[in-house]
Amino acid sequence: MSDPQNDTNLAASPNPADERRAQLAALIPEAFSEGKLDLAALKRALGESVVIEGGERYTLTWAGKSDAYTVLQTPSTATLRPERDKSVNFDQAQHVFIEGENLEVLKVLQKAYFGKVKLIYIDPPYNTGSDSFIYPDRFQESKEDYLKRINDLADDGTLMREGFFRKNSKESGHYHSNWLSMMLPRLYIARNLLREDGVIFVSCDDNEVHNLRCLMNEVFGEENRIECFVWKKSYGGGAKEKYAVTQHEYVLLFARSIEYVSALWLPPDSEAVQKYYKYKDEKVASRGPYRIKPLEATKSMDERENLVYPIPGPDGKDIMPKRQWWWSKARSYKALENNELVFLKSDDGYSVSYKQYLFDDEGNQRGAKPFSVIDGVYTQRGTSDLADLFDGKVVLQFPKPVDLLKKLILTGDDETRNGLYFDFFAGSGTSAQAILELNAEDNSARRFVCVQIPEPCDGDSEGAKAGFKTISEITRRRIAATIEKLERDADLAMSVPGNLGFKSFLLTPSNFKQWRGDGIDTPEQLAEQMQLFAKSEKEGATVEDMLYELLLRFGQELTTPIESMEMAGGNVFAIHDRKMLFVLESFTEAMIVPLVEMKPREIIAIDGVFNDSDMLKTNLDLQCRDAGIRFTCL
Template sequence: MDQSPDPAAQRRAQLAALIPEAFSEGQLDVSALKRALGGEALIEGGERYALTWAGKANAYKVLQTPSRATLRPQRDLSVNFDEAQHVFIEGENLEVLKVLQKAYFGKVKLIYIDPPYNTGSDSFIYPDRFQESKEDYLRRINDLSDDGILMREGFFRKNSKESGHYHSNWLSMMLPRLYIARNLLRDDGVIFVSCDDNEVHNLRCLMNEVFGEDCFAGQIPVVNNLKGRNDRKYIATAHEYLLMYAKPDFESLGLPLTSKQVGEYKQEDEAGLKFQWRDLRKRGGADTKALRPKLHFPVHVDPDTGDCAMDRSEKYSVEVRPTKGDDTDGCWRWGYSKVKQSVSALRGAKVEGKERWNISYRVYLEADGKMRVSKPKSVWFGPELSTDAATKALKGLIPEVADFTPKPVDLLKAIIHQSMEEDDLAIDFFSGSCTFAQAMLELNQAEDVNRSFICAQLPESIDAQSALGLAGFTSIAQLGRTRIVRVIEAMKGSADLATPATGVQGFKSFLLSPSNFKQWRGDGIDTPEQLAEQMLMFAKSEKQGAAVEHMLYELLLKFGQELTTPVEPLDVAGGKVYAIHGRKMLFVLEAFTDAMIQPLVALKPREIIAIDGVFQDCDPLKTNLDLQCRDAGIKFTCL
């Protein structure tokens, strides 16, 4: 079976397609690359600006190591599995990202993550040996309990500030995950990362390297404790940060107006549409006649009605020019042609207690049938963004929660609202208690919009003696999945005509697992007998006891299909096949007979994919199907 995509190989292929003259006999010729780019485009000498740390090269090795894992469906832990458009994945997130990469490359509109802040007491995963196999690594550190829960004393490493690689370990953990995240984003995608002062400086440099400095969109302080925490010697911390990086084609959808902002639209026109008056003058320091003379011209007002015109007359007798508060000459926000075009909708009014007049224009609450939105500010604050609000929201669903600091639901709603439209996909691969999932489910229902998420979380253990442990929770992944279930239940209970349950409410649950197919190992073959034994073992590609549905979802991912792709089981001449995309792709995973060939080919799919074991060691049967597919112009793949 194919492994997950190799990012390094993909980038070499992209570079070769872009600059083929830079490659000779398949190898990169650095001198030829320099010639192709032009000497002035390259930095000469050994000194340059760069982010580096102990272990960076090894972090790239981790990135470039393919995954042999897969995702195993968990129907019993899902809600409406067959129809759900949301996905929850339990497993180590770097492996999960590698497994998802082929199927979701360039398809994700929004990524939000809340990684460990590296406070000095965090425990997180980072590799410490790079020459051993993943299996040996997992075995050495004894990472799994009997129940399959990742143990802190094994897989997790505490990264203390006394460590000589305190920042390096954190950066090595983040780099490969961010690189794959970049690969998943669409050309109009955006990523938000929560962080604090411990690593915000390093994270910004790292994201500049991964996404490019031109994609930096903002470093947003989020005030989540206005009183401040007693956690630092000199300053009481009141905020965290959101780093925002946007791909070149991203366009913000804005934020919904607050009730206070909506209340400012007090006027109504003849059609009953609400609007407010705004000053046509610009007020900025650079908005002067001297600097912008084309925006300084007169508008004439009827003093009795406030109606406006461009030309002076007996009726329009008051000349109004843009004047700043200090009585210096200013400018209008619109040019002459736009003011002339809209002059009938303008209003002139004398400033109370002064001889000066102002010109105002209408701003409507709705435009083209859509409510006006506001541009996100560079600082976010409000009681709905507080840590207390976040904890209250989680406890409302899971009362046993204690000593847990989730993100505020409204923070995630703000991120989703400005980033996603109908049918867009988001990923949160540090999903924790799944605040992101709750935010999207509730926002979808409130706005009658179908957005979808993939949440991934480690099966990190919960202390058995904690309130959550005593309530039966064994892992953070279980906590997050339970939260999603309870949000869906609450929404179904409250749904009515005013707040319809948008789409099919549910999610598919998956578990990161070893592949269902055998992996060829050539490193232990020294004799013809060992080779024969290996070949005999590979008479069937699938492992003994592999479930059909498990193999199906592994193959969907291997062939670039999303986890939510609708699957249609088909009965064909007494056998069963699985169809996707309107029967354009068929999977044969169960016993195949000669009677199935003609009706299968008659379906006229583009491709048929079968595992070798279904032919039950009957090579003529497999050959016959292959020939029939060739004659019909159908691609046939046997694994």
């Protein structure tokens, strides 16, 4: 950034081209490579087919990249069905767990959560050669048709392991390409979900860290890279290693827009507070305990004459620094006046220290910048964290430690501690447990959305032996078990309302019929298709199922409070202080006036509530127009 005081072009008008370039880079960072506009990448981001001809430039490419963009740009017709029986405290819960394939889920959530997420953490497959993940290879067929075609959908509708979860073998010629094709669309939508000050953490190991960093540079923009943390995950081992003992993994941290991200900091943990902040004085109620730190500067500090001055000691004698003080004379004398200096006696006389309180003048807890190497939190701890909630059983191998996730969350957190947090490779649910516990510990209101595909548990795994059919069942049970644990602790249970609960959802086909124009060749076929659409909703669709699908379609979060109102013999659902109304069960002439008098911004109804009465529907439409209310009929 240029210095305005030394900028010789201050009198010049802004360059419109530069401004537009900056706007385009913020909107579509993947369209720029080494600061230059890549027209092929821009076209690809906009959904146009691209054929690269001649010319060499630095870029990340792989077999199937164009197909990955096609997958990204193919809309989803799926929805999320609420599962009250698998939820905890459904109506008040502010957390969400979703069972389903995460790319489809992200597409379904994108409108409702666009630009709202403070922090994303994901722990995707490491591509070790034994990982399994999905590669759809046709883009114009439904997910259900795709699953049936490759024999991945059993008769009862459950996913089968063989085929859908394919091993990505290192012997495959597209070993890295397959992994990148899987990651690209998910990272792209993840960026869309982040707030301007949002950040994303991605765990990985040496198998793909180089490719992941290049891919994230493309999706998020290289200028938005913050750090590549090295997590020391173990302190022993090595018997099976041929060369060096690998003890680390990586966590890449990128920002949505780095100019909106303030400096990172970590509050001291409880052990550090007890170890270092051991003293108390009359300010303990407002400033907390304090630690003692020398006021005399170290040799590494540049010499400054104004930092050499006497400080009166308790014996009346002036104390001079051997070199210089850290603080100015005015600041030191103010601290002396406020009883914030400490004089320590030795054989050579007195030395001067100052009190560093746990909380600053504004009540903010002190912290420190995180180190790029994360140490002291090991994989073994993650195993015990999980076993503690499952009667000592290790129902899933190698879960991340809860303390690691807490450290990352606190690193990317803001001072409000009430943001929205996403994890769409939820695994056993470590991130959910971390957020639930953090909320209870600091009485905060962070909210999570966790997504896990129903990947079958291996038949000989501890999870399968414990009765779990899928990993998503383990995830859901871990969240519930964490809530139960917190409820047993009277102190921690006194947390923000909605923290001790979660809404469970399942990825399913839409509750509404999808018009298909293909295969209609005769008037009879057209008439048959129109007859099928006499009602927009599918047979068996419940009112609650349709309500949550419409919430998502109209850009509303899954935890939006819903009010159910009886009105003139019918029922209406309202959100946002009755500014948006949903009519999904029945409708009568008597409901028109009270509906309009509520002065909502919008009324959404399904066609079936009018019982084939075009006059009733038209009357409501006209009344809404006269009142300036938007009316939508599905």
